[in-house]
Amino acid sequence: MSQKVADLLWAMLANAGVKRCYGIVGDALNPVIDGLRRNGEIEFVHVRHEEYGVFAAVAEAYLSGNPVAVCGTAGPGVVHLFNGLMDARKEGAPIIAIAGDVETKVLDTAALEELNPYKFFDTASLYTARVVNPEQARSVFHTAILTALLEKGPTVISLPGDIASADAPKEATRATQITVPAMPSLRPSDGDLNRLVETIDDAKTVAIFGGDGCRDARAEVLQLAERLKAPVGYAFRGKQWLEYDNPNAVGMTGLLGYGGAYGAINEADLLLLLGTDFPFSEFLPGDSVKKVQIDTKPKHIGRRTAVDLGLVGDIKTTVGALLETVGEKTDRRFLDKHIADTNAFHDLLQHYVDKGPGIKPIRPEFLAATLNDVASDDAMFFTDTGTACIWVARYIRGGKNRRIFGSFSWASMANAAPNAFGAQLAYPGRQTIALCGDGGFTMLALGDLLTQVERKTPVVQIILNNDSLDFVKIEQQEAGIMPFGVEFKNPNFARVAEAMGAKGIRIEDPEDVREALAEALAHKDGPVVVDAVVDPYALALPSHVPFHAAKGFTLSMAKQVLSGKMDSVIKTMERNVRLV
C-alpha cells in the first residue's frame, strides 16, 4: 500500500523519539489520526480540552527532554492549543503541534474553521509551516522536529486533510530517519574567561544567582560557590537544581522571596548571574553591585539589569573552565551573614507550620510543609500559578530526584493538573502531585479529571480551596486598591471528584492534614482530589517588601476600613500577625 503524507509524519515523529500525541480529533485531522493508528508506535492521548493536552505535553517534554506531539483540529481546536504553546515557548519544552487545516481547494476563502496559521501562531511558534503539497512534507516535518528539539520550544505543522491523505513521494518515505546533530559545547574564549577571573579576583565578596540554565551544572556551581565563599540564590526555575544539600543556599528573591537571597545579591561586590532570565528587575541590584551574566542565549544578557560583563556560554562548560583557574577566597564573613539571615527567615516561615495543627482554617504553610514531609524522595511537584507558587517555593524542598515544575515563565493559571498528568504518563508510578488553585482547577482541570479517571492515572491534585483568586487579591492590595472580582463560591470538590469516579478527600480540620495526604499518596489506582479548605486570609510577604507594595497594602487596608469592610481587615491582620 502506498504511504500517505500522514504516515510519513508519524514515522518521522516516532523516529525522533515522540511517544505520545495529546489532543482532540476532528474532520481535518481524521486522516492524520488514521495515520497515527496505522503507525502504532505513538500513543494518542485523547483529552477533553486541547489546552490541557498541551500543558501535559509541556511537562512531559520538559522533564524528559523528548519531543512530544499535540494536535487540534482546524480553527477552534487549533486556537485551544495556543496558551499551552506559549507556555512551551517560555518553559523551553520541545513540542510539535499538528494543526488540522481546511482543504487546500478552499484556502484563503474564509472557509468554515479556516485560520491563517502564520499569523495566528506567530508569537508562540519557533517555526510554522503550512503543507500545501506532498513534495514539501518531508522537509517541513524535519525542520519542525529539529527546531523544536534544538531550540527547545514549540513548532507548528498546519496540515490540510487532503494533503495528509495524499500519497507521499517515494523518496521521502525512504528518508524518515531523524539525525539530531551533535551540538558543540559553548564557552567564552580564554581571553574573556581571564577577564572574568580578574573581575572575581578584584571583588571581596561574590554572590551567585542561578536559573534553569544551571540544570546540568549543579556540581560546578556548588564547587564555584564553595571556592568563592559565595551565597547562592536562585530564581524559581533554579531552585530545584541549586537548593538541596547546598550549604551556601540562601533562598529566592522576588515576590515569592525567602531567606537571605535579596540581601546577598544586593550587598555583594560582585554578582554572578548564571543561566537566568529572572524577570523582576526591581529585585536585582543597581549600579552599586558589579554584575557578570553568563547564558547560552545572548539576548538574555543585560536585558533585566545592566551588566558589567556578559559572556555567552553554557553554565556547565563555562563554570567548569573557570574552576581551572579561579582562585580561592578565604573570608567567610559575607557568606555566614547571609546564611544566618536565611536561617532567621526560616524560623519565621516555621511559625505557621509549627502552630499549624492548632489553626483552623488550615494554614497553607502547614499544608505544604506537611506535604513536603510525606512525599517521597523522587516525587514530582507541580504548582498552579497563584498562591500555590508561594507555598511550593517556600515549603517544598528539592532533592536529587525530586522535580518541581510550573508555568514559571509564562505564568498561566491551571497548568498544574495537566502538567502532572503528562508527567505521570512519562514516568508511570512515580509520585505526581499537583498543587492547584480552586480558580485554576475549575478553569481547566475539572473536565479532564475524566481523562485521568478513564486511564486510572494516579495523579494527586490538592486544591487550595480558598474561595478566591487569592493571588490577585494580594496583588490588588499591594497596588493599594480594594479587592474586587476575586471571590467566588465552590462546591465540595471531594464529592464532585467522587461523582466523576475519582477518589475524593476533603480536609477541613488541620488535625487531619497529615493522614489525608498520606492516604492520597498511597492511592495508586487512579486520580485523587484532595479538597483542602485553607485560610483565604493567609498572606505571604516576601523577605524583601518593596516600598510601593508596603504603601499599597496600607492604602488598600485603609480603603477597606473606610468602606465598611472592617471584618476583612481584622482577619487579615489577626491571621498574619507574625508576618506583618
Ligand SMILES: Cc1ncc(C[n+]2csc(CCOP(=O)(O)OP(=O)(O)O)c2C)c(N)n1
Ligand atoms: C489564564 C490566566 N488567567 C488569569 C491570570 C491572572 N492570575 C494569576 S494568579 C490568578 C489567581 C489564581 O487563583 P486560584 O487558582 O484560585 O489560586 P489562588 O491564588 O487563590 O491560590 C489569576 C487570576 C493568569 N495568570 N492566567
Ligand SMILES: [Mg+2]
Ligand atoms: Mg483560589
